[in-house]
Amino acid sequence: MGKYIALFFLIMFMIGTDTFLISPLLPVLQTEFGVSTGNAGWMIGAYTLGSAVFALIAGPLSDGWNRRTVLLGGLLGFSVSTILCGFADSFWTMCLFRFLAGVSAAFTAPQVWASIPVVMPASSVSKTMGIAFGGLAASQALGVPIGSWLAAAHWSVPFWAIGSASLLLVALAFFLLPDMKPGMSKGGLRSILGRYVPLLTSGRARSGFLAYLLLHLGSGTAFAFAGKWMSDRFEMPIGEVGTVMMFLGFGTLLGSMVSPYATKWLGDIKAVAAGMSSLVVLYTVLPQLPNLSFVTIVFLVVFGILGVIFPIVMGALTSMNASIRGTISSLANSTMNGANTLGAWLAGVLYAYAGGYSSIGYFAAACLAVSLGTFLLGGVLNRKAAPTGGESTSAS
Known part of the structure; x- marks a missing residue:
């Protein structure tokens, strides 16, 4: 089972590094392509937009296909698209390649979350979820700073490095992952859309995804222009911004490691309530x-608390219906990236026209406060997994 844990960790590490990389590079890319501060956020938003839109399709499709095939195809597309980002010669070509990378990530990342309950024993699912999320955290702690340091040579180098490393993961996943047979038939468009019906008709699910949207909208808006704010306010070069980002990532990594223990000690509800209440205060100050x-x-x-919260929330969402885990995981991914797309745009507008990073902090705090209320009132964290459906595995 250790081979699966390592593979899932590395896949999320690469996707996370690519996702977060633009934030510390934003000042350099803004100068390179000659775009305004208000528009620069779209180099982040193009990726998250592609991921958000196509995740809505990828999830239901993956519930009717072999998850191994979907993951391999998505990871290959992600590798190629990221390499192409390093060859971008304008703002628009960068946005195009970022969009394609986001589309590919939409077919990759949700398969990790949906595959964990299939290939891992029930007793190890929560721990593996935390370790996989730790890959995202480690990408901030190590991947993003390393990318920032590589960018000191040239901004394109990090994209080539991430894309090439991801190609190696494609080969590793091909040999390690078993086939994961679908729990339901492929079906047509009606069948694909029908897989959302159990979520649309559930008040608990609607509350869960609304709260998840607000959680990522607040945190994503605060993160999008963190690098630029620190660069502007403290006159930091890109290498130093990367070093600070490393501490942010270590916070998330530590939080993801602590998350299973926080759940055991406090329970899901108290852990999330305490964490999000603290974030409201911290984003304000x-x-x-x-x-x-x-x-x-x-x-x-802040990022330590987020590291505790996210695995708990993701586990609660995926426990809602066992037969459509791919749909739930992809909808969660779409919700996250939709929030980050909107957050990247809002961050640019707030930073440029509404008082700088202070307005971003107040907005993030408000989003977290409403998100917490929605989580609690909707009963989202009271896990009651539906035992229907399932998937089978076989050696590849």
Whole structure:
């Protein structure tokens, strides 16, 4: 089972590195392509838009196809698209290649979350979820800073490195992953859309995804322009921004490691409530901090709390209906990236026209407060997994 844990961790590490990479590179790319601050956020938004839109299709399709095939195809497309980003010669070509990378990620990342309950024993699912999310955290702690340092040579180098490493993961996944037979037939468009019906008709599911949207909208908006804000306010070069991002990533990594214990000690509801309440306060005070040391410490705490929260919430969402885990995982991925797309645009507007990073902090705090209320009132964290359906595996 360790081989699956390592593979899922590495896949999420690569996707996370690619997802978060643009934030510390934003000042360099903005200058390189000559775009305004208000429009620069679309180099982040193009990726998340592609992922958000196509995840809505990828999820239901994957519930009727072999998950191994979907994951391999998505990861291959992700590798090629990311390499192409390094060859972008304009703002629009960069947005196009980022969009294609996001589309490919939409067919890859949800398969990780949906495959974990299939290939892992029930007793290891929660732990594996945390480790896979730790791959995202590690991408901030190690991948994004390393990418920033590589960009000191040239901004294209990180994209080539991520894409090439992902190609190696395609080969590794081909040999390691078993076939994961679908739990339901492929069906046509009506069947695909029908897989959303159990979610659309469930008040608990509607509350869960609304709260998840607000959680990512707040955190995504705050993260999108964090690198640019630190660069502007503290006059930091890109290499130093990458170093601070490393501390943010270590916070998330630590939080994801602590998450299973927080759930055991406090329970899902208390852990999420305490964490999100703290985030409301921290996002409010963060833009007012006077020096970089305080900013780094608070960011470390913020991302540590997010690292605790996200695996708990993802586990609660995927437990809603066992027969459509791919649909749930992809809808969660679409919701996350839709929120990050909107957040990247809002961050640019708020930063440029509404008082800088202070307005971003207040907006993030408001989103987290409403998200917490929605989680609690909707009963989302009271896990009651539906035992219907299932999937079978076979050696490849």
